[in-house]
Amino acid sequence: MAKQRVLITGISRFLGGHLARRLEQDPDVGEIFGVDLEPPSVELARTEFVRADIRNPLIVKVLQATEVDTLVHAAVIATPGRAGGRAQMKEINVTSHPRTGYAKDAWEVENYARSFGRRRPDVGLTILRFANFIGPQIDTPLTRYFSLPVVPTALGFDPRIQLLHEDDAIEILVRATREQHPGTFNASGDGVVYLSQALRMAGKIAVPIATPFMNLLGSAVRQTGLVDFSPEQLQFLQWGRVGDVHRLKTMFGYTPRYTTTEALRDFITRSKLAKVFSEEQAEQWEKDLYDFLARLSRRRSAPDAAKV
Amino acid sequence: MAGAEVIRIQDGRRADPQLCRGRTADGRPCRNRAGASGYCKRHEPGAGRAATPAPSRFEADLERALAFLRRRVTGAYAIDDFGFDPDLTENVLLPILRPLFDRWWRVEQRGLENIPASGPALLVSNHSGTLPLDALMMKLAIYEGTGRHCRLLAADLPFRLPFVGEIARKSGNTLACAEDSTRLLDAGEIVGVFPEGYKGIGKPFRERYKLQRFGRGGFVEVALRTGAPMIPVSIVGAEEIFPMIYNVKPLARLLGFPYFPVTPTFPALGLLGAIPLPSKWIIEYGEPIQTAPFTPDAALDPMFVFNLTDQVREAIQQTLYKNLMSRRSVFF
Structure with missing residues (x-):
């Protein structure tokens, strides 16, 4: 049987790069091509880098010339900052008139993919809807958000969030590439955490901000370029996002190794986040406070006892 | 102290002979320093109890309340997929x-x-x-x-x-x-x-x-x-x-609520009407x-x-x- 030939878009990014690296180690995978405008950030041995713009119709030539049988579109951009702004991000993700946000893009990409699937039933099509990635290596708006010393949150709102560890994300991509898993799957670690809870686990101080002011603050922070607060992420801070991962486990056949909480803990310990306070400190405070208050109450009741 | 030793909460620290072998009210290992008996003053079994009075109700409540606060501050609690805490x-x-x-x-x-x-x-x-x-x-x-x-x-x-x-x-x-x-x-x-x-x-x-x-x-x-x-x-x-005697529909529509109630006390008595x-x-x-x-x-x-x-x-x-x-x- 002929070896699998794979083309990966978005090879310069974390997931694309690491997927290529994993596939390189697989003897059953033949040639691997990586398309992007920038060279890969991960060191790759036998992947061929093709500098091309997927917005350009010439990409069809690349597809024909490489004669691939598997295409992994890992270049859906959820982070407008790096791609040079929202309008451009839109054009990379799909080519039509912008309406709102990444969710809309993702939805349109899915629709394109699905209609393609209908036209070509002979091609297996897997659509993965990833939860927010987290882990010690991956760089996302969420990991940068957790790296802030003081973290803004939406006053009166505590979103539930689901997280997928970077190792699990790569594993799922590898399996989707190597095996046949037609269908659409939500991909996330088991369980959810509240944003407030996640911040406390990370030892961060949350500063709740009234939602009408959040957009103002968001654009102010965006100007500094330190952290990217798009209206999309502000929405996320208010409502969060939770999906049912049942199908991933039963039909896709993969249960992520890290639950949402475990993924978060791994990120917190291995990326060495600067904690404002640690769990040990909290325990010490608990003990000190107990000793102090208990002694206080004893001292109050002791003189009464002496009188009797 | 510069060379202070950080003691993990894992099983390893159980072996530390300097720490009390008792458990706190919520079942966690006690972190107090142990006396000659292997227990701290609070968890000293039997005879020790007479010297130091048994924890009062106030102390038990205090211990529970503080443990709760610690869990909240460190995020050490579990919720389900629906967000139930x-x-x-x-x-x-x-x-x-x-x-x-x-x-x-x-x-x-x-x-x-x-x-x-x-x-x-x-x-x-x-x-x-x-x-x-x-x-x-x-x-x-x-x-x-x-x-x-x-x-x-x-x-x-x-x-x-x-x-x-x-x-x-x-x-x-x-x-x-x-x-x-x-x-x-x-x-x-x-x-x-x-x-x-x-x-x-x-x-x-x-x-x-x-x-x-x-x-x-x-x-x-x-x-x-x-x-x-x-x-x-x-x-x-x-x-x-809250006996509703009238529903101010235009106001409800304006505020996006399903109804706007008028009761004998609300809104006539202001916040008191909310009792x-x-x-x-x-x-x-x-x-x-x-x-x-x-x-x-x-x-x-x-x-x-x-x-x-x-x-x-x-x-x-x-x-x-x-x-x-x-x-x-x-x-x-």
Whole structure:
């Protein structure tokens, strides 16, 4: 049987790069091509880098010339900052008139993919809807958000969030590439955490901000370029996002190794986040406070006892 | 001290002979330094107790409260997929409601034996009172009576509101939709539903204790699909807490609320009008209506669903009338 030939878009990014690296180690995978405008950030041995713009119709030539049988579109951009702004991000993700946000893009990409699937039933099509990635290596708006010393949150709102560890994300991509898993799957670690809870686990101080002011603050922070607060992420801070991962486990056949909480803990310990306070400190405070208050109450009741 | 040794909370530290071998009230290893006996002063067994007085109730409470605070501060608590936070609910949210339950409305429960000790059940209740305090009282009643948590299904509005939505989620409630209720029942939870919705809670005072239309019977379909028994719940007393004499519809539309109530005290007395009247409450749980004998396909038959809906509705209405008669007055 002929070896699998794979083309990966978005090879310069974390997931694309690491997927290529994993596939390189697989003897059953033949040639691997990586398309992007920038060279890969991960060191790759036998992947061929093709500098091309997927917005350009010439990409069809690349597809024909490489004669691939598997295409992994890992270049859906959820982070407008790096791609040079929202309008451009839109054009990379799909080519039509912008309406709102990444969710809309993702939805349109899915629709394109699905209609393609209908036209070509002979091609297996897997659509993965990833939860927010987290882990010690991956760089996302969420990991940068957790790296802030003081973290803004939406006053009166505590979103539930689901997280997928970077190792699990790569594993799922590898399996989707190597095996046949037609269908659409939500991909996330088991369980959810509240944003407030996640911040406390990370030892961060949350500063709740009234939602009408959040957009103002968001654009102010965006100007500094330190952290990217798009209206999309502000929405996320208010409502969060939770999906049912049942199908991933039963039909896709993969249960992520890290639950949402475990993924978060791994990120917190291995990326060495600067904690404002640690769990040990909290325990010490608990003990000190107990000793102090208990002694206080004893001292109050002791003189009464002496009188009797 | 520069060379201070950090001691992990894992099993390894058990071996440390310098630390007390006792356990704190919440079961964690004690972190105090041990004396000659291997225990600290507080956990010294037997003879030591005479020298240092046994922990008083205050101290036990203090220890529990501080342990709770530590869990909150470090995020060391678990929630489920719906956002239910039992630690917060049991230690803060429900205790806040207890005075209302015990003193203000003196809630009396009947038919608690009809609620299963384990496994799924769909509680179907009447809804009244302008604000959904009847739902909160039902939640607390079930917890007091059985130790189980009732997961309420609510409209979209509360979940969109700041603070309210957050607390609604954390106390274990979720949106009234077939997907969520099916998942909860399949997981063996008690689910509470108010099929009258806004029509029930926002009805004028003159229509008190008259059950409104029961939606399309979506709750019956869910019960049939999951095989969970339906338990009719009749709440007497909530109708009188905020008697709505007029509904300012244009104002409600402007604010995006389903109704804008005028009661004898609200908005005339301002914030004082938000104090509910201290009516006497009776919550009765009726005989379970079993759905397990029917096949899940029965949910596809609209006539069958309608009849079952009507049966539940009738059961609640009859119990309401019966308990209204048995109540001496609105307030006693």
